[in-house]
Amino acid sequence: MRTNDAVSGAMVAALGAAFVVASADLPSLPRQEYGAGTFPTVIGTLLLVFGGLMILRGVRHREAWVKWTASAPLTRFLGALAAVVGTVVAYVMLTPIIGFPLLSLAVLTALFYAFHRRHLPLSLGIAAIATLAIWGLFGQLLHVPLELGILEQVIYS
């Protein structure tokens, strides 16, 4: 998605203004003019200036405010975006409940099925191997605390 420089510039300038405002209350070091707010203020001011320059350039070029320029169609991009965002949201929300192994198996099966477009059993099989590999590498070898979730009750009951 490509935006006119005026649109991106407005976003940059707004962020710069937010930086300047949020830095205004940061105290200086004792007996100094400088402190924790110095650098954020400089960054915010420069963002404001650069954003302003981009707005001027965008207005002068008179291009479309927003247009789709990627090689893949918008619908396919939205599918990919939904897959990435959905996987992250599912991981954060559901891993503490159902655990990493079940979640990874379910999510990877769905993604393989959606993107590889093969039979469900094949997707399930590859997802099971991939889940085992990630669990083995991170959970067992590197001792990352990947939660077992409901499997904990099954294994340790």
Place this chain on the structure above:
Amino acid sequence: MTDLLQAASMVFTFEVLGIVVAASLFGLFMGAIPGLTATMATALLVPITFFMEPLPAIAAIVSATAMAIVAGDIPGALLRMPGTPASAVYADEAFLMGKQGKLGLALGLNVTCSMLGGVIGVMILALFAPRIADFALQFTSDEYFWLALLGLSCAILVSGGDPLKGGVSMLLGLGISMVGMDSVSGQVRFTFGSYDLLAGISLLPVLIGLFAITELLRSMSSAEKRQPVVTPEANGMFSGVASTAWRYKGGVARGGILGTMIGALPGAGADIASWISYAVSRKLSRTPEKFGSGHPEGLVSASSANNAALSGAYIPALVFGIPGDTVTAIIIGVLMTKGITPGPDVFAEQGTLVNAIFMVFILANLLLLPLGLLAIKGARRLLAIPTGILYPLILMFCIVGAFSTNNSMFDIWVMLAIGLLGYFLMENDFPLGPLILAVILGPIIESNFMRSILKSNGDLMAFVDRPIAMVLAVCALLTWTLIIANGVFSGRRRRMSVPS
């Protein structure tokens, strides 16, 4: 001599050698698949290196990146699709050589010249880095402030494209680095009451988001069952390679030296090195008209340059703690998490470790030859891996990798947010290099500025009191002038190219 023997005893262990081979194979896999870059390979490797000692961690990253750059040449020669941006400049040349029945020669030259370029780069690194480090021992916070600022400014200058957007990208990175507790005053900034943000935004989720999630968003929408593999056999591997490399020995040496020098510039990585080396090679060639028609001269020089640039980037990273490219930015982050702050003191206090790192570099580059050959032999199988399987796997790997930094779900959100930001920035031609360098250099610039200002009791002129600081300040000033001039001229060019 004792130092070297001690360094050798650190390197030649089962653990380090095993990691070098495993990381090389990982880099080979990542580089050979078009769309997966050497930086992405590094970002995915970092969660694993967190659990290693410093030397094996560096060995893993160095081996993976060197191999990824070489493996990136393979799809370029076979499919005209460069595996990594560093191979893009000569992908056409190698592909056309393949069409003339010289595929083995093209790939053999790629691997051999990459190895030679890499070794030249390591030699220059090993020769000059300790001497520059000796000199840098005189540096105070004034010089470090200017040096970091100069590094950041160079990153905008050489990132290519629009300097204004490069500047915005840098400022966004600096903004990200300001979140959390200020290291000098202890003041909490921009945390919005979140406990997770108190220690700042971790580097690893930012890296994974910027270089893996961004790329996934771009690539997943065109994920296919299989790559369109129509690959000729790489017969006669290495026949004629030695004689051709010898014929263009000047180009190999020039590529190696030029690549190392370009790699040492902050922000200029292997891709810029190979473009410039190819252009210089064409300029100096007796037969420039043959370039672009399957001629090995430019390929030889650019192959040598891109691997040499990887070593060159370690000069500012190891000597000053200023990253030369995104990969060294990651390595600095990894070393810092292990309590080692790269800089001239490391050369004085941990000479054995530094020598061991140089040995690992040579080892990784020598391994390019046998493993590169293996990669070429197995290229057809590698390229046949369906991206519809690969991308979801990488996504899950990214999520678990981001989580493993602090065992915190918050880092996964950070990864996603930065990935979405990175996608927007890339689609709108904002370079990502200045952003990541600014995330690393932001705290260095700020803390050195504050230290100097406290020392001088608020006197800004103290920043240019010392001669080295003055020289660095003038260099920074010149760089900004160049950036502004570049911005003005590119703006004029753009206006002239837009039809009225």
